[in-house]
Amino acid sequence: MIAPVPADTTSAGARNVIAALLERHTGQQIGAGRAWRIDSALKPLLRAHGLDTLDQLAAGLLRDGDAALKAEVVDALLNQESSFFRDFGVIEQIGIAASQMQAAHPSRRLRLWSAGCSTGQEPLSIAMLLDEMHRDAPAPDICATDVSASAIQRARSGRFSQFEVQRGLAIQRMIRWFEPAGDDWVARPELLARVQFRRHNLVVDPALPGRFDIILCRNVLFYFSPPVRRQVFATLAGALRPGGVIVLGASETVIGQTDLLEPSTAYRGFYQARADTPLRASAHG
Amino acid sequence: MCRVTKTCLVVDDSKVIRKVARHILEGLAFTVREAADGREALDACLAEVPDVVLLDWNMPVMSGMDFLRALRDSDLPTRPKVVFCTTENGMAYIRAAIEAGADEYVMKPFDRETLESKLQLVGMH
Ligand SMILES: C[S@@+](CC[C@H](N)C(=O)[O-])C[C@H]1O[C@@H](n2cnc3c(N)ncnc32)[C@H](O)[C@@H]1O
Ligand SMILES: [Mg+2]
Numbered sequence: 001m002i003a004p005v006p007a008d009t010t011s012a013g014a015r016n017v018i019a020a021l022l023e024r025h026t027g028q029q030i031g032a033g034r035a036w037r038i039d040s041a042l043k044p045l046l047r048a049h050g051l052d053t054l055d056q057l058a059a060g061l062l063r064d065g066d067a068a069l070k071a072e073v074v075d076a077l078l079n080q081e082s083s084f085f086r087d088f089g090v091i092e093q094i095g096i097a098a099s100q101m102q103a104a105h106p107s108r109r110l111r112l113w114s115a116g117c118s119t120g121q122e123p124l125s126i127a128m129l130l131d132e133m134h135r136d137a138p139a140p141d142i143c144a145t146d147v148s149a150s151a152i153q154r155a156r157s158g159r160f161s162q163f164e165v166q167r168g169l170a171i172q173r174m175i176r177w178f179e180p181a182g183d184d185w186v187a188r189p190e191l192l193a194r195v196q197f198r199r200h201n202l203v204v205d206p207a208l209p210g211r212f213d214i215i216l217c218r219n220v221l222f223y224f225s226p227p228v229r230r231q232v233f234a235t236l237a238g239a240l241r242p243g244g245v246i247v248l249g250a251s252e253t254v255i256g257q258t259d260l261l262e263p264s265t266a267y268r269g270f271y272q273a274r275a276d277t278p279l280r281a282s283a284h285g
Numbered sequence: 286m287c288r289v290t291k292t293c294l295v296v297d298d299s300k301v302i303r304k305v306a307r308h309i310l311e312g313l314a315f316t317v318r319e320a321a322d323g324r325e326a327l328d329a330c331l332a333e334v335p336d337v338v339l340l341d342w343n344m345p346v347m348s349g350m351d352f353l354r355a356l357r358d359s360d361l362p363t364r365p366k367v368v369f370c371t372t373e374n375g376m377a378y379i380r381a382a383i384e385a386g387a388d389e390y391v392m393k394p395f396d397r398e399t400l401e402s403k404l405q406l407v408g409m410h
Contacts, residue, residue, distance in 0.1 A: 083398075083402070088405065162374065162392050163396065163398075163399060166391060166392060166395070166399045166402070166403070167398055167399055167402050168402045168406075170389070170406050171379060171383065171387075171389050171390040172383065174379075175376060175379055175380065179376075180374070180375070180376065
């Protein structure tokens with residue numbers, strides 16, 4: 001006799017409710033092929049709330065407008081994987097681009113935006129690198145945003161586990177910029193002070209005020225639908241200074257996704273606003 | 286792509302750690318050799334200089350630190366990269382290791398990603 005297949009306790013309906021919540025709040029889609037992620041990602045949350053099944057959670061989400069619970073569910077579903085100096089060659093290239101931009105405008109303060117910064121490794125890497133490269137230049141303005149309030153809160157704390165702090169970070173940098181705190185390592189105040197962290201949703205919020213020389217939006221757009229991606233590209237393109245560039249993740253491209261951006265002529269692998277694109281009116285530029 | 290495999294000498298008095306490290310390193314296409322203390326490690330380096338040494342600190346016979354000093358004093362034909370890999374995770378230990386000529390430093394426990402990223406940082410992967 002064949003043992004009965006263990007019942008799948010989650011109905012497709014519950015997964016749909018939860019996937020729709022994620023998409024409504026962040027633009028991130030969880031296709032049917034990755035629906036299993038919902039179950040594994042939400043297991044700790046179910047336990048914490050004393051719920052047995054995703055159906056109960058979905059019913060709760062539908063019943064009342066508990067914003068805190070919704071935010072918690074969304075946070076748990078977001079992929080927040082990151083590491084220091086991720087795609088090292090790309091980070092180095094950003095350093096080179098920043099140097100050339102700084103050399104072209106020696107007294108100007110460079111502005112960078114890390115959009116979808118997760119727990120802060122990306123903007124902190126840039127801050128360390130630019131400090132090491134440009135001791136004499138004005139300190140760059142580095143804004144870092146993420147849709148996840150908990151990720152931003154963690155980023156602001158500058159606190160990383162031993163595993164996180166070792167991944168990608170050279171030991172000399174670690175001891176220069178971090179100090180031990182129990183089992184963790186915490187970014188020194190002078191490093192944290194170089195990055196402004198704030199919550200920001202790329203899909204619904206307007207671009208940050210002002211214009212940027214370099215915008216990083218790496219490993220964020222992958223699970224957006226094509227129309228949402230196009231819209232986010234428009235937001236980012238409009239936030240570029242003339243001559244500014246956008247940096248995407250190693251496996252991402254603008255080709256075939258938007259008419260507003262094209263491969264940068266100055267910096268290989270980066271993207272620039274197309275010459276015939278009207279830049280956003282510079283009301284607050 | 287044709288690539289000559291790099292050799293890594295894993296130096297640790299714990300057989301379990303050596304086994305875990307070997308498994309990860311072979312997965313990264315390294316040729317692995319093992320030594321159980323600093324003395325054995327020095328002999329292994331004199332016999333054949335590895336590309337990189339993954340080095341424990343606390344070991345009987347000869348510690349990782351004594352090995353590193355002896356290694357950097359020796360006149361081997363090539364200079365192997367040295368990645369300390371130890372439970373010692375205090376600032377003073379890390380500084381002393383760098384001072385003595387370590388190129389990188391892994392605080393145990395480590396996983397595949399940590400080791401891989403540290404090997405990348407010393408240009409070995
Ligand atoms: C995989 S992480 C990438 C982190 C970092 N950029 C990197 O490459 O290492 C993706 C991040 O994008 C954020 N994100 C997802 N949708 C977003 C949205 N609509 N607006 C802003 N951030 C979003 C997630 O919260 C997550 O922290
Ligand atoms: Mg030991």
